[in-house]
Amino acid sequence: MSLKRSHPAPVFVHLALVMILTMLVKNRAVLALSLAAGLLTQTLHEKIKAKTLLWNLLFSALIIILNPLFNQNGSPLFYIGRLRITEEALLAGLDIALMILAVIHWFILFNHLLSADKFIYLFGGALPNTALLVSMGLRFVPLFSKQGERIGQAQRALGLHGEGFFNRVKSRMKTFVALISWSLENALDAALAMRARGFGSAKRTNYGPYRFRGSDLAFLIVSISAFIVAISPHCRVLGAALFFFGGAILEMKEKLKWHWLRSKI
Numbered sequence: 001m002s003l004k005r006s007h008p009a010p011v012f013v014h015l016a017l018v019m020i021l022t023m024l025v026k027n028r029a030v031l032a033l034s035l036a037a038g039l040l041t042q043t044l045h046e047k048i049k050a051k052t053l054l055w056n057l058l059f060s061a062l063i064i065i066l067n068p069l070f071n072q073n074g075s076p077l078f079y080i081g082r083l084r085i086t087e088e089a090l091l092a093g094l095d096i097a098l099m100i101l102a103v104i105h106w107f108i109l110f111n112h113l114l115s116a117d118k119f120i121y122l123f124g125g126a127l128p129n130t131a132l133l134v135s136m137g138l139r140f141v142p143l144f145s146k147q148g149e150r151i152g153q154a155q156r157a158l159g160l161h162g163e164g165f166f167n168r169v170k171s172r173m174k175t176f177v178a179l180i181s182w183s184l185e186n187a188l189d190a191a192l193a194m195r196a197r198g199f200g201s202a203k204r205t206n207y208g209p210y211r212f213r214g215s216d217l218a219f220l221i222v223s224i225s226a227f228i229v230a231i232s233p234h235c236r237v238l239g240a241a242l243f244f245f246g247g248a249i250l251e252m253k254e255k256l257k258w259h260w261l262r263s264k265i
Contacts (some may be wrong), residue, residue, distance in 0.1 A: 038105035067093030135154035
């Protein structure tokens, strides 16, 4: 069973519960497990660039450094002038950084596993307009990113990117303005296409080639059970580890099975 080829319903429930647990829990070990599982599961689906990991480290360091400036409660470790740097503030900054990074990586995985078609398949019947709006928004994020790269490459080819900090900021602003113009034009084209196809004139139907199999039901039951264990105070870390790494275990099992079958050819 692979998350990419599974029925969208258990995958949506699993990822939604993962992000809910990550945002609500206050346990540092659980947050670290969530981030590690998110990175591992994302790596099994797509290659993570080294630049992304570097930005993760810089972002974490920035939050850990800045948090003591606004939170000076606790026992001081040292002083910078009149500013108290406390252990509690540093650890709180670490918790915030772990939570934000984990949610970001899980959301990237959510966007990768649940395409716009799958989202409409799940919610198109009950909430057609909302499902369409959310699916278009999810689809727009990677399109916006790719178009920004294209515009940046075109500007570099024309020699519009200068040296120095202010020139780079100026070129980024030009890219942003071009992106806004492109997004408005793209939205207008989408609206005209929807009107031409009679959107809203009749009850919307949708098609999805998805079958809810026994493995999907088992994954759903295990995910909900692990979530319940993870929120209990007695075995929270163990339950969270099983819950967060469940998807990665399934993906690794699928990849090992695939390599074993290929070796038999």
